[in-house]
Amino acid sequence: xxxxxxxxxxxxxxxxxxxxxxxxxxxxxxxxxxxxxxxxxxxxxxxxxxxxxxxxxxxxxxxxxxxxxxxxxxxxxxxxxxxxxxxxxxxxxxxxxxxxxxxxxxxxxxxxxxxxxxxxxxxxxxxxxxxxxxxxxxxxxxxxxxxxxxxxxxxxxxxxxxxxxxxxxxxxxxxxxxxxxxxxxxxxxxxxxxxxxxxxxxxxxxxxxxxxxxxxxxxxxxxxxxxxxxxxxxxxxxxxxxxxxxxxxxxxxxxx
Numbered sequence: 630x631x632x633x634x635x636x637x638x639x640x641x642x643x644x645x646x647x648x649x650x651x652x653x654x655x656x657x658x659x660x661x662x663x664x665x666x667x668x669x670x671x672x673x674x675x676x677x678x679x680x681x682x683x684x685x686x687x688x689x690x691x692x693x694x695x696x697x698x699x700x701x702x703x704x705x706x707x708x709x710x711x712x713x714x715x716x717x718x719x720x721x722x723x724x725x726x727x728x729x730x731x732x733x734x735x736x737x738x739x740x741x742x743x744x745x746x747x748x749x750x751x752x753x754x755x756x757x758x759x760x761x762x763x764x765x766x767x768x769x770x771x772x773x774x775x776x777x778x779x780x781x782x783x784x785x786x787x788x789x790x791x792x793x794x795x796x797x798x799x800x801x802x803x804x805x806x807x808x809x810x811x812x813x814x815x816x817x818x819x820x821x822x823x824x825x826x827x828x829x830x831x832x833x834x835x836x837x838x839x840x841x842x843x844x845x846x847x848x849x850x851x852x853x854x855x856x857x858x859x860x861x862x863x864x865x866x867x868x869x870x871x872x873x874x875x876x877x878x879x880x881x882x883x884x885x
Contacts, residue, residue: 630643630644630645630697631643631644631645631650631653631654632644633657638703638704638705639661639701639702639703639704640657640658640661640700640701640702641699641700641701641702642654642657642658642699642700642701642702643697643698643699643700644697644698645694645695645696645697645698646685646686646689646690646691646692646693646694646696646697646698646715647686647692647694648686648692648805648806649806651679651682651683651686651698651805651806652804652806654678654682654698654700655675655678655679655682658674658678658700658702658711659671659674659675659678661702661704662674662702662704662709662765665704672834672835672866672867673746673763673866674709674763674765675834675835676742676746676835676837676870677711677742677743677746677747677761677763678700678711679804679805679835679837680739680740680742680743680746680837680838681700681711681713681743681759681761682698682700682713683739683805683837683838683839684713684715684739684740684743684759685698685713685714685715685717685757686698686715687805687839688717688720688739689715689716689717689719689720689757690715690716690717691717696715696716696717697715697716698713698714698715698716699713699714699715700712700713704765707764707765708748708762708763708764708765709762709763709764709765710760710761710762710763711760711761711762711763712758712759712760712761713758713759713760713761714757714758715757715758716757717757718755718757719753719754719755719756719757720756720757721756722740722752722756722759725740726740726741726744726750728740728741729741732845732874732875732876732878732879733845733849733879734842734845735842735843735845735846735849736838736842738838738841738842738874739838741874742838742870742874743759743761745873746763747761747762747763748762748763748764749761749762784799784800784801784807784810784811784814787829788818790822793824793825794824794825794826794827794859795818795822795824795825795826795827796827796829796861797815797818797826797827797828797829798828798829798831798832799811799828799829799830799832799833800832801832801833801834802833802834802835802836802837802840803833803835803836803837803840803843803844804835804836804837804839804840805837805839805840808839808840808842808843811843812843812846815843815847816850819847819850819851819854819856823854823856824856825856825857825858825859826847826851826856826857826858826859827858827859827860827861828844828858828859828860828861829861829862830860830861830862830863830864830867830885831862831885833864833867834864834867835866835867836867836870836871841871841874841876844858844860844876844880845876845879848879848880857880857881858879858880859880859881859883860880860881860882860883861883862883862884862885863882863883863884863885864884864885865884865885868882868884
């Protein structure tokens with residue numbers, strides 16, 4: 630189920646709790662922001678959309694297709710307000726917001742990202758609804774009208790060996806909907822090509838909290854074998870996110 634309602638200053642989207650529909654909802658919300666001729670970098674907006682919806686789909690609704698998730702996007706007076714509601718029982722969001730996941734953890738970063746990238750985070754009492762507010766003055770659109778920055782289903786662009794290093798080029802954003810397929814491919818690659826692994830992020834604009842967990846899992850596997858994970862061609866917004874999450878303690882982050 631996927632339903633879209635448009636009104637002058639916003640959109641309401643309701644969908645069954647699964648990851649492909651989450652991707653669709655994010656793309657629709659981003660198009661709405663772009664249609665308002667916002668200028669600037671949409672990285673923060675896309676990241677907040679993904680984290681709020683991931684929390685609702687994975688943790689609130691436990692990916693139960695019988696449960697719905699709703700998203701309301703409202704642009705008003707220089708602010709973007711994102712309200713996400715799920716049909717789950719809620720959770721202890723107060724503890725979650727005050728807890729920072731350790732660098733080696735593969736989960737637990739979604740709430741931290743929301744609190745860092747939103748100007749205001751408000752949950753309802755039980756925790757099955759969150760409203761994120763973000764100032765949008767001066768943002769700059771980076772996605773083309775043809776949607777080249779939308780999530781691509783082919784997870785690999787290229788794999789090759791260079792100077793003893795295995796270089797893997799993901800084909801698009803490393804987000805929850807492609808994480809399992811990418812995880813499987815990386816496990817195969819690490820088995821076949823032991824040694825340093827380089828992820829070339831030339832085609833990656835954004836990595837969500839599930840994608841971050843994937844990177845840490847790959848690092849943990851390589852570290853146990855005496856190997857090393859390196860990230861190359863990392864855009865400035867993504868590098869800032871990874872460093873804020875203290876992941877530069879684990880692997881090298883080389884700028885684009």
